[in-house]
Amino acid sequence: MIRSIVFFLAWLSVGVLTACSETNHQAQEAAGIKPFATLQEIMLSVIDPNVDPIWNSVSTIATKEGVIEKVPTTDAEWQTLRNHAIVLIEAGNLLQIPNRTVAVAGASTSIHPVELDPKEIEKAIQRNQKDFSEKAIGLQNAAKLALAAIEEKNPDALLKAGEKIEHACEQCHSTYWYPNDTKPLAWKSLGSKNINPTYAKLRNLSQS
Numbered sequence: 116m117i118r119s120i121v122f123f124l125a126w127l128s129v130g131v132l133t134a135c136s137e138t139n140h141q142a143q144e145a146a147g148i149k150p151f152a153t154l155q156e157i158m159l160s161v162i163d164p165n166v167d168p169i170w171n172s173v174s175t176i177a178t179k180e181g182v183i184e185k186v187p188t189t190d191a192e193w194q195t196l197r198n199h200a201i202v203l204i205e206a207g208n209l210l211q212i213p214n215r216t217v218a219v220a221g222a223s224t225s226i227h228p229v230e231l232d233p234k235e236i237e238k239a240i241q242r243n244q245k246d247f248s249e250k251a252i253g254l255q256n257a258a259k260l261a262l263a264a265i266e267e268k269n270p271d272a273l274l275k276a277g278e279k280i281e282h283a284c285e286q287c288h289s290t291y292w293y294p295n296d297t298k299p300l301a302w303k304s305l306g307s308k309n310i311n312p313t314y315a316k317l318r319n320l321s322q323s
């Protein structure tokens with residue numbers, strides 16, 4: 116009797132394990148969670164507009180008259196940055212919703228010559244959902260450092276958090292977007308008009 120219970124439990128656990136991803140999917144559908152936007156739209160409409168103000172908030176510009184430091188000063192500026200950090204942290208949750216289309220059919224993600232085709236990206240994400248989620252959590256953790264710096268009104272810590280955020284973007288991009296690129300600085304070829312000054316500065320720093 117005990118034996119058959121043990122067998123039954125063993126059989127059950129195998130069944131549970133194989134059904135696990137299926138169950139996740141079903142639970143997700145039952146909860147009404149269905150991705151709406153493509154991953155490309157999340158990048159362009161949610162992540163980019165909320166990270167740029169954070170990257171641009173602290174900068175040092177050398178001019179003929181001398182070095183101009185730019186830091187947030189007013190409460191309103193800090194509050195705006197806080198709003199952006201909150202969206203960025205939540206964006207990390209959006210990235211973890213499975214089964215998101217990467218790009219609408221025919222859309223180009225080609226701002227980089229060696230990137231994967233959107234359908235290939237989609238397959239790679241589905242095969243490695245756990246790793247993809249970990250990279251999204253990496254972004255959340257970096258954005259949480261930015262939030263802490265904002266709450267302390269600490270420009271130095273915010274600059275450092277900005278670097279961590281950039282690293283989190285790159286970690287995911289170099290794995291899923293352009294894994295065939297041997298140069299770690301792939302993003303530089305985005306075209307200078309698309310690169311915000313802090314981002315470009317960070318890239319130059321990490322290049323030297």
Ligand code: HEC
Nearest residue numbers: 154155158162166210224247250251254283284287291292
């Ligand atoms: C968990 C993975 C992941 C993280 C984290 C991530 N991205 Fe992406 N991103 C991707 C993938 C995959 C693509 C390629 C597909 C596409 O174009 O959407 C991409 C593409 C992009 C694109 C190009 C969109 C296009 O096709 O025109 C931009 C811009 C972008 N990401 C910005 C960012 C920034 C900025 C961050 C960090 C603040 C970031 N991403 C963090 C996965 C990620």
